[in-house]
Amino acid sequence: MRPPFAAESFRHALLGWYDIARRDLPWRAKPGERADPYRVWLSEIMLQQTTVKAVVPYFEAFTRRWPTVDALAAATRDEVLAAWAGLGYYSRARNLHACAQVLAGGGFPADEEGLRALPGVGAYTSAAIAAIAFDRPAAVVDGNVERVLARVFAVETPLPAAKPELRKLAAGLTPASRPGDYAQAMMDLGAGICSPRSPSCLVCPVRTFCAATATGEAERFPLRAAKAARPTRRGEAFVIVRGGCILLRRRGDKGLLGGMMEVPTSEWVDAAQADASVSGVGAPARVAWRKARIVQHTFTHFHLELRVFAADADADASAAAAFSGEWAPLDKLAAFALPAIMKKAVASGLEALGLSPPSQGGSRR
Numbered sequence: 231m232r233p234p235f236a237a238e239s240f241r242h243a244l245l246g247w248y249d250i251a252r253r254d255l256p257w258r259a260k261p262g263e264r265a266d267p268y269r270v271w272l273s274e275i276m277l278q279q280t281t282v283k284a285v286v287p288y289f290e291a292f293t294r295r296w297p298t299v300d301a302l303a304a305a306t307r308d309e310v311l312a313a314w315a316g317l318g319y320y321s322r323a324r325n326l327h328a329c330a331q332v333l334a335g336g337g338f339p340a341d342e343e344g345l346r347a348l349p350g351v352g353a354y355t356s357a358a359i360a361a362i363a364f365d366r367p368a369a370v371v372d373g374n375v376e377r378v379l380a381r382v383f384a385v386e387t388p389l390p391a392a393k394p395e396l397r398k399l400a401a402g403l404t405p406a407s408r409p410g411d412y413a414q415a416m417m418d419l420g421a422g423i424c425s426p427r428s429p430s431c432l433v434c435p436v437r438t439f440c441a442a443t444a445t446g447e448a449e450r451f452p453l454r455a456a457k458a459a460r461p462t463r464r465g466e467a468f469v470i471v472r473g474g475c476i477l478l479r480r481r482g483d484k485g486l487l488g489g490m491m492e493v494p495t496s497e498w499v500d501a502a503q504a505d506a507s508v509s510g511v512g513a514p515a516r517v518a519w520r521k522a523r524i525v526q527h528t529f530t531h532f533h534l535e536l537r538v539f540a541a542d543a544d545a546d547a548s549a550a551a552a553f554s555g556e557w558a559p560l561d562k563l564a565a566f567a568l569p570a571i572m573k574k575a576v577a578s579g580l581e582a583l584g585l586s587p588p589s590q591g592g593s594r595r
């Protein structure tokens with residue numbers, strides 16, 4: 231799609247600004263250096279649905295421990311899942327490990343099509359790697375870029391229906407020269423200056439091209455279709471300790487938190503259905519459960535509340551017999567792939583038993 235201005239002038243203004251104001255990020259090559267495809271790929275997978283601030287410590291820990299894709303491929307899946315714990319959207323970690331194994335010994339394909347065939351690499355990520363790591367003129371459109379384009383072109387179609395139009399507009403602006411820098415410049419512009427609320431139009435390098443700011447309506451864009459309310463699900467979680475260990479089990483590979491560890495839980499059901507049931511219905515009745523704090527977590531499509539029950543299996547042997555699983559030492563919990571909601575449940579259960587929660591890093595989501 232042709233823009234109503236000279237695309238070359240837009241790119242020139244944007245890249246001139248980027249050369250001075252680019253963000254210094256740990257996965258970025260310095261000016262004049264070649265980008266490392268492994269670091270670009272790893273960062274792009276981590277950044278899906280996750281903020282730069284949350285990703286930086288994970289990226290640094292991963293690249294210290296596994297400096298190359300071959301090193302990552304040699305790790306076990308459990309090691310990768312445990313290192314990912316707290317970053318959320320765990321299918322990314324499973325795909326990361328599977329993808330590293332596909333790439334081991336052969337390296338990354340340089341084109342979008344080859345990249346797209348890799349596990350966990352979708353349209354956006356393949357375009358980002360092709361542009362940033364291999365300087366291919368791929369149109370890279372993430373949420374930040376969508377916002378910038380919706381404003382520059384004052385796109386009246388609401389998201390998500392506007393996505394194809396925004397992709398065409400992005401393709402019309404993407405340059406053949408310095409496409410990697412251009413992609414990162416658009417990302418930086420969206421992340422900093424063209425922010426969702428109160429964009430800094432006065433200092434924006436592309437303000438003279440921007441239709442939304444010309445009419446003083448920058449914040450009206452992008453338009454969004456009304457979202458359905460996020461439903462609440464409820465369930466119960468059971469924290470059982472014995473001799474300095476806690477009972478854990480592994481979730482099935484498919485579905486939410488697939489392959490991650492958890493304390494035993496009941497099914498998670500819609501709130502209305504859960505309210506009709508009796509509190510503690512999933513807990514074996516013979517065990518002397520202590521009620522602990524309810525814990526909550528918001529996933530993309532629903533909000534979860536877990537009622538936590540705790541039992542000391544040294545004092546009540548039937549607690550240990552009630553569930554099967556693996557006894558994990560409390561002082562080594564960081565080595566287990568516990569997602570954030572399970573860390574919260576563990577902390578709540580231990581608190582109810584008068585035990586201190588183990589200190590663990592990385593619980594951000």
Ligand code: SF4
Pocket residue numbers: 378381382423424425429430431432434435436437438440442443448
């Ligand atoms: S002028 Fe304002 S609205 Fe337009 S791209 Fe720049 S920051 Fe965004």
